[in-house]
Amino acid sequence: MFSKLSIRLGLLLFSILLLIELLLYAGLYVSLADERADEVIGQLLARGNTHRDVLEDHFDEVTLNHVIMMESASDFTVVVTDGRGGILGRSADVEPVLLEEVLHSDNETVPNAGRVLESGWREREFIVTDSPLTVEGRHRGHVYMLAPSAMIRETVGELGRRFLMVGAFSVLLTILVIPFLTRFITRPLLRMKRVTEQLASGGRPSGLDTARSDELGDLARSIGQLSNDLERMRNERNEFLASVAHELRTPITYIKGYADLASKTGTDEQSRKKYNEIIQDEAGRLNRLVGQLLDLARSERQGFAVSLSSVSLSSLAESVFSLVGPAFQEKEVQLSCRIPDDLTAELDAGRFQQVLLNLLDNALKHTPSGKEVTLEAVRTKKGVRITVTDEGEGIPVGEQSAVFERFYRVDKSRSRKSGGTGLGLAIVRDIVEAHGGTVSAETRPGGGTVMTITLERGNGDGANPARG
Ligand SMILES: Nc1ncnc2c1ncn2[C@@H]1O[C@H](COP(=O)(O)OP(=O)(O)OP(=O)(O)O)[C@@H](O)[C@H]1O
Ligand SMILES: [Mg+2]
Structure with a gap:
């Protein structure tokens, strides 16, 4: 009670x-x-x-x-x-x-x-x-x-007796009043305790007195805010898990289906070879997906701890080009680089290499043969701006910020064919934000996409800023 x-x-x-x-x-x-x-x-x-x-x-x-x-x-x-x-x-x-x-x-x-x-x-x-x-x-x-x-x-004794009576009466009154008083004081606190218990057990808190103008009102509002954040995070997590499950299920279904076909008696050698290739492809995709998920999980847990050092951007580009060059050659897409030799930036070189790989991978996927992809970096007043420009179909205006969400793909079927899972840009954004920078997508008037990364000096604090 x-x-x-x-x-x-x-x-x-x-x-x-x-x-x-x-x-x-x-x-x-x-x-x-x-x-x-x-x-x-x-x-x-x-x-x-x-x-x-x-x-x-x-x-x-x-x-x-x-x-x-x-x-x-x-x-x-x-x-x-x-x-x-x-x-x-x-x-x-x-x-x-x-x-x-x-x-x-x-x-x-x-x-x-x-x-x-x-x-x-x-x-x-x-x-x-x-x-x-x-x-x-x-x-x-x-x-x-x-x-x-x-x-x-x-x-004087008579006076004392009267005092005793009045005293006893006031003590009685005090005893009667105190429960009301303490309840008055503790009620909002107890209510907030109840609410946080509801929160902890996964429920929606109800009965928060947010209209108060005092510190208890502040506390109530903070708890309300906390509850909203928690709710949002729960929803995000559920959505994320649902997407992950969905993304995992597709290659597994393929693998299982083609494995069954390949092991059937009477399958000719040529078909079996084709099935095996599909199984290999899907297994590769699974592998990549799991790797990306691990990356994301790490970024959630420790905010992509980046260790910054002064890195020459042209030599970073060189090492990335040596990795992606063969793929560009094969598809006959020209890869150009416009980076001043002396341009440096405070970066985590390993992490940033992944950013450029993801961006160039996308650019290549979306650029038809015979066209060009350009990696460019310029010094700005506050730091550096890095752009990856391609001559592909561009990203529809309404989806230019959505492409950075996990598992988001503009054209699902096309991306599936080309092996995309929709995690590449989410990882790019996490890493860039861990450097204190921003990344955005734009479609050029004449067609093609421009991906722009802006890094400001002294912003990379190694922490992944909380995202809304
Ligand atoms: N350069 C680009 N041109 C046109 N569309 C693009 C470009 N880059 C990304 N997109 C669109 O944004 C979506 C998300 O890109 P993201 O890199 O996150 O995923 P993905 O490339 O599909 O898969 P992943 O990179 O995980 O293998 C792509 O599916 C594509 O629809
Ligand atoms: Mg990609």
Whole structure:
């Protein structure tokens, strides 16, 4: 019912609130108790002063008896002294030790407003006030008022009981409020936890509070974004696997079919030879496909870690031409190179050789005999631009960026015949992007394709930038 987080948060809040309440109530209680005690003491002194005033007006036996009689009916005790340690009268018996203490101060002169002689109600049995008695300018003694400390303790005790009640009530209220508070705080977090669990188990997250304008809203939006990315990646992976399966199945079907035919009894030698050739072709295609897939998988995993060094482009072209030259000769397509001798670029030579091989392979496939393919490189303001231009049929305008997607072929049947799988340009793009560059396809107005690679200095960081 309660999450671990809300229990922890609840306990923390409870302890903090409890501490605050405790401190506040304790402080308030102590100051109120002192105030109440001061009030009682003040009243006692005022009472003593009143008696003193009466006695000063009529300093005689009758008035003295009257004052004593008045106090004998109250909780207080009055002691009137003669200023020399002798007692003129008192309303009740007083403990000898206390009386001794009181009388000890009898000869002291005290301001007319009186004073508090003993205010320690917490530790002493009585509190005592002292009002000096002056008749016709002469000091005639003191009116001492004694009140039992129990009186103050009782009022303060009552105050304490009320505080306890209010305190208990606030603690109860705190306990009642905290679950709501913690739930209010933890709910969006728990919701996001649920959502990420849904994400992890492959579901579409629902109930994300992306409308909030605070940090939790930011978090919710990030999770939403993450979920979209994940969804896209899952779809891409599924599509990729479907394409791979499809591409693998075709040559395998051919191989199986022609192998069956070749092993049939009664197949003549010439047909068997033809079937074997087809099987070899298809096996070769399978082999190439698997190699390309491995390349792609590597690029996904480690972003085609490229190790850059300064490479002369003309010598790179030379080594590529020595590989593709025979094929061009055979098809009677002219291969030209226009690269300044001193042109260098920061490249991974091995990887880039593959780029040029793939591009020239495509150009050759799509260029009819007697035409020309040109490899060109020029220095630009920011780096180099490399182009492969052919005189083939070109790529339709709407498909010029699609050809870089995996398994994309403009004309499926034709490409199948010529052995294409549609991975060559995807690999080209991965490698070029790992160098921090871009690659694009264009069709020339007069026919033919121009493949353009742009490399900028200082962009090749060896990482394959994330593609959208
Ligand atoms: N120079 C070009 N002229 C015309 N079309 C091209 C050219 N280069 C590529 N294409 C089109 O783009 C598609 C994708 O090319 P890509 O190199 O990725 O695959 P492929 O050549 O078919 O197969 P692979 O290179 O994997 O053997 C080709 O099938 C083709 O339709
Ligand atoms: Mg190709």
